[in-house]
Amino acid sequence: MPARAWDVEYLTELQRVMRVLNAGVDQFVGEQRSELIVELVETGIILEERLDIPVRRLLRQKFLLGLFDNLFLDPDAAEQVDVNSYFVRLGTEAQRKVYTLxxxxxxxxxxxxxxxxxxxxxxxxxxxxxxxxxxxxxxxxxxxxxxxxxxxxxxxxxxxxxxxxxxxxxxxxxxxxxxxxxxxxxxxxx
Incomplete structure (x- = not known):
């Protein structure tokens, strides 16, 4: 299915991607047309350094979350977290708080x-x-x-x-x- 281009149908795909980047979007979620960004860099419309800005922001968040601290998951440890009664209780309490009388x-x-x-x-x-x-x-x-x-x-x-x-x-x-x-x-x- 082609991407929707509400109100910018008159722009080319490259112009749309450029507009999105200029608007400050750091990550194209679900986008299957990464070659458009490559083309923008290869044609000199944007500098590769321009892409370093969102990459740094995204990686910073991932490092702060500790996603790169230990790349190998211990299945036994994961199971202990998954069935942890404390976490189950917190989840149940959170669900109860969303009821509306x-x-x-x-x-x-x-x-x-x-x-x-x-x-x-x-x-x-x-x-x-x-x-x-x-x-x-x-x-x-x-x-x-x-x-x-x-x-x-x-x-x-x-x-x-x-x-x-x-x-x-x-x-x-x-x-x-x-x-x-x-x-x-x-x-x-x-």
């Missing part, structure tokens, strides 16, 4: 009396609740509470890399709206 009508939260409560779950692993002694039911009609994890809405886009990203309208379609409304009517939605 939209409503708390009747101050239902935090849930205090759960021993007899029935939960309908959708988009959530039910075993996580069952392991905590909570009763999970298969329909919203049977439930006192519904825990629903929704995927963000989007409009599928054709071509190139756009299908890999969610873009467009953030409005749920009519079918999903009806499904959500039914779940809300049938039990308290959390």
């Amino acid at each position: 939209l409503k708390n009508e009747g101050e239902i939260l935090p849930l205090r009396y759960l021993s007899d409560a029935k939960f309908y779950v959708e988009g959530v692993n039910s075993t996580l609740l069952e392991e905590r002694g909570l009763l999970v039911v298969t329909t919203a009609e049977e439930a006192d509470f519904a825990l629903v994890r929704l995927q963000a809405p989007y409009e599928p886009r054709p071509g190139g890399f756009e299908p890999a990203y969610h873009a467009g309208s953030l409005e749920y379609n009519a079918t999903e709206k009806a499904h959500q409304a039914k779940s809300i009517r049938q039990c308290q939605l959390l």
Whole structure:
């Protein structure tokens, strides 16, 4: 797929790359046309020394991160970091901080009396609740509470890399709206 050239379609590819460099871009991510930069240097349009500036900035960050201190990874040490309970706890805490409570009508939260409560779950692993002694039911009609994890809405886009990203309208379609409304009517939605 050719690179997009929004509002500079009139420029040649070389002129576009030159403009990007002049704008201060240090790194062309995902770019497959490195020969354009080589051509700019070989034709004398830019000096090779001009490219030393972003190279120094990028390498400085990598050295500060210690990426070149030890080039050989110890798989056993990596596994210890990967399964480190402290890091897992920090990650879990970070994930909890991103939840947003939209409503708390009747101050239902935090849930205090759960021993007899029935939960309908959708988009959530039910075993996580069952392991905590909570009763999970298969329909919203049977439930006192519904825990629903929704995927963000989007409009599928054709071509190139756009299908890999969610873009467009953030409005749920009519079918999903009806499904959500039914779940809300049938039990308290959390």
